[in-house]
Amino acid sequence: MIELSRTEGVRDWFRPEVPGPLIGPHVLRTGHGRILVDDPADPGTVLVETGGGNYDLSGDPAGLGHALLPHGFYRTDEDFAPLLAERSGPVYRWPRVIYELDRAPCPVPTVAAELRTLTPADVPALAGLSPELQWITETWGGHAAAAASGLAVGAFTGGRLVSVAVPFYLGERYEDLGVVTENGHRGRGLSAACASRVAEGVLSRGRRPSWSTSPDNRGSRRVAAKLGFRFVREDQLYVTGAPPPPGA
Secondary structure, X not given: OXXXXXXXXXXXXXXXXXXXXXXXXXXXXXOOOEEEEOOOOOOOEEEEEEOOOEEEEEEOXXXXXXXXXXXXXXXXXXXXXXXXXHHHOOEEEEEEEEEEOOOOOOOOOOOOOEEXXXXXXXXXXXXXXXXXXXXXXXXXXXXXXXXXXXXXXEEEEOOEXXXXXXXXXXXXXXXXXXXXXXXXXXXXXXXXXHHHHHHHHHHHOOOEEEEEEOOOOHHXXXXXXXXXXXXXXXXXXXXEOOOOOOOO
């Protein structure tokens, strides 16, 4: 597989765009990640990689040749499952549910926290999040780029950042949201408040917010419902190297 230096020739691989994990469009829009193909002149197989071990794999499985496949989360189809098992270890199917917001988010109660857009000055605050929450900026290449994007919203209590929402994937038509809240501050409406602010920003840019989670993540599904997201479809990711994380 060969990494592309110019990506215009693969844009149509990710159209029409649908709500959910927008890995290819995110790399095209932000430059955070890379796109590999079997043939730069006439791609038949495309592997997209972005931060956090998130991959999009499409096209003809034969085009992979002898390429190794890293452990991670794969958006792909059944045709690639045997190769994932062969070259990346045990394969687990991780059920997902996808939601979409096609109007302004439902109003949420005022929270007892300072809510604001993050800036580069907030990189230390992002670094201070608990280890299990650090994934929130991975598709941006880290805290600095996420904070500089002007798209992340955080909630602060006592001067500490305790909740963050950001478009985890940026597409042409959709932006898929991610949100985290520190364990000791959950149940206070912070996730909904931050995600609502981010969703408003997505809509103001002429795109639609989407929401991807697992069926067992009741907290995430409650937040989506509170904001007015509607169910679109069931989906799945292929996870290699370790079982999928449980809902939390």
